[in-house]
Amino acid sequence: MKMTTRVAFDNMKYYKNRNILIGITIILTTMLLFIVPAVGRGMLEIQFAVTDRLYPSWHALYRNVDEETARKLAVHHDISKFGLRSDAGYMNLDEASVVMMYVDEAGMELYKMAPAEGTIPRREDEIVVSPGILKELGQQGDIGDTVTVPYQIFRGGELDLTQQKEFRICGFFEDSEDNYEKRVYTALVSEAFLKNEIPKDEIAYRFLLQIGDEDKPTTDEIEDRIKNAAEQFGIPESEININTDYLLANYVDPAMVPSIVLIMLIVMLAGAITIYSIYYVSMNQRIREFGRMKAIGATKRQIRQIVLREGLCIAAFAVPAGLLIGTFVSREVIEWLLKFTDSEAMEAFAETAREVLADGEVNLCCWWVYLLAAAVTVCTVYFSLARPMHMAAKVSEVEAMRMQTAGKNRRSRRKGYEFLSIGRLTLRNLTENKKKSAVTIVSMAATGVFLMVVATVLSCADPRESADNSLVGQYEILPDIEEYNKEHPERKWSEIQKDNPLNETLRQQIEALPGVERVDVFSSLRVDGDVFSEEEGNALNGIPQEYAKELEKGITEGKVTYEELKTGDKVLIDEAIKYWHPELKVGDKLNLRIQDGGRTFNKEVEIAAIGDYRNGLTNFDYLIMAKEAVDRLSEYNSSRYFHVIADKDYDQTLEKKLQDIINASGRMSMRTWKAEYEQWRTALATTRGASYAFLGILAAISVMNLINTMINSVHVRRKELGMMQAIGMSDSQLMKMLQLEGLFYTAGTLAISVGLGSLAGYPVFLYAKKHGMFNISAYHYPAAAAIVVSIVLLVLQIALAAGISRSVRKNSLIERIRFSE
């Protein structure tokens, strides 16, 4: 073994305590550096595998493409594979929804659809159904049998009147649980049927396509090509549907790599600062040792090598340990994340993910993640050692031999205290080692500030607020509306207005229920004209007096009072409209065509102000007036939403009673605050859990620093402390002194972490709010995080001081007094 390696190895063993701390730091750093990419990659791989199983394989589809365009698109150079689908119509059933679609063979493949039995329909009267469809139809049959189907054909953007026809079953699809639960099914019909029912030039196809991937394009490039091809054939962007899930699953997303790199850089930084600081704090102690080595002939290079190799020797033990722990932890983390995604909405995903994991389809251990984590950790160790290496090499032989503790510019005189107490003694020691104390505090506070900033964002992401934002009150009751169904013209809002289930009787009935405080009625009228096209339209919201303050407070441009909104000539518009119509400004006039019952009339209104409102208030419509004004414009009942304000956020009895009322009417539906809340809560819990676990490990890394500083400060003063005890310092006084020293580090770290972290948290909150992260709307100080961090640090420091003073006492006073070096 080379001499430098030998010395480095012996040093590693000699400075065992300190090197154990560095070892733990390296283990934790390696672990994080491994877990972050491993979990990221693992979750992606699982998602890809799940997507491959669940999602269709087309890259994009263009809606409303006619046959002629489809033929031209088919030969486009970027399109490698294509298929056609067209929805001929729906079976006319009371409750269930059964789409009758035609899909060609290539399309079937792109959709990953295939009948479980039989063949796809070719003749005009052939159909593929499922057992669920037969059940809904109330008929029975097997392949070759005939079924009678009532259906409405989709013509000119609307469902036509019901017809009836006999079909011969040529195949069966399997039903999923989801099909049964939601009562939504798909039946397959032939091209002949489609062309027979709908004139050729009226058939609207969905053109399914895959982009050629010979040149291994990224998702962004594929999306560009999809949009490009559409543009060449005059297909508007609104008619393009990109299969993002499938693309992300099979092609590299350029946004993914930088975020993983950023997180890893943060981990690297935390690890490097800690290792550097641990070395820095104990360097003085070793100055003599390096001086001696130089005196007996070690070169600067050799000294540097000794320091570096000592670090690398520790890494040689710690890195494999970190990788090993990381391997187990990352698997647990992935399973934990999957458990969290196991909400109703994600059931299919979580279930398939578990299948994928159990089948061993995804391999969580991947050689390059190990290599990456190990390489990055070794780099971290090297960077953190650069300065200690330089310091050790710079030591002058004579100076180092002469001085017990090398310190430059030691003062020979200093004013002192006339009277000494334990507190003053502590202060003396800390001020003597100002730079050391500062390095420890600053390096710990760096993690603390980062923790507080992340905690700010997380504490602002409140599922309660997100739910409040998406729903006014605890229950929202609204009539069932279908604007585009020829078979059910009575389901249009203008028709419902004439016989609106949301009437005064219902309101009183609900208000009489125990637990209901009041019912706030929001009116609405459909409008089009001016910037609103006839197809899309929009609505004029009539918001009641109770929300006057909220409306006025939300104004961001212009000025209008609730009283002025009662006139009916002025509207307040939601800021969101500017995304589609950036040209709109305060003072503009809108010429609206208002639909009310059967009648339509024009009205000119002025945009009095623009405001920023929660979706619960606007229900995603843009125009706002006072309820009184909207009601005045209407000759019918324009009550569109009943917002039930209850005394409790969730009351099972009340919800049941409301649900009974709704079920009895059969013409209304309900959204609940509780459901919204649950949805947000699950989503946030995962993010929060993962973030705090990550921050926790990061904090543990920086705590190694505190432990080292305190142990070191006692170690170098062992004799001094023994001396003080010899002349009468009691054990409890010693303990008190160590506690005070620790308290100083804790207080310093907390002051910077909490102080600076709170200040830095606010701009980050503003950024998160602006970019709609977690639906954040209000600033919440992360008090819980601040308290937890403070308590943990305090308890840790108290325990540490107790542990250290106990270990000091383990040696007898005599041993300590005699101790030198």
Next chain:
Amino acid sequence: MKMDSGKILAVDGLVKYYGTGENQVRAVDHTSLEIERGKFTAIVGRSGSGKSTLLHLIGGLDRPDEGKVWIEGKDIFALKDDRLAAFRRKKIGFIFQDYNLIPSLNVWENIVLPLGLDNRKVKREDVQEVLEKIGLTDKEETMPNALSGGQKQRTAIARALVTRPAIILADEPTGNLDSQTELEVMSLMKSCVTDFGQTLVMITHDEMIAQMADRVIEIADGKVVSD
């Protein structure tokens, strides 16, 4: 054991062994002695004779395997650690060979440290008097690293004197000093005994120093061989 009022310290059947079996070292082996108030006693013996261990036991820095030590009639090993520490800072002044000053404190602070640990008020005049006595009045604010060996030891003597202890224990206080300084320090210590009426017990292997003592006790193999 009943103590004569003239005696300040009594040691009875003190035993301290280190190690076991063949490696056992009998550092102090059934030693008994008494020390008179206001006297300068020298304990002499060869290196490894157990004199330092005896001094440490007398000072309560270590606990014996057997035997008792009374200082001013108090059985010091009957005290718990914290009480013993408090007793030490009130009743015993220590002077060590390698001074053992606290490097982060200046001369004044080093001297008043035992008072601070005892939560006693510092009487400026008293400390000044001690400083004058040891000749360090102009060094109050000097840090230990800027002092000479003799000055360091004089500071340590001042620290031992400042609490007006019942007894001062010195462990080869001149071992690290040149002969000129040695003489200065010794005469200073001797004058403390006469001027302040202090009791001084000093370990030395220097014959000349032993000659200055009122009484010389010789130790060999952990036992008193001559008195």
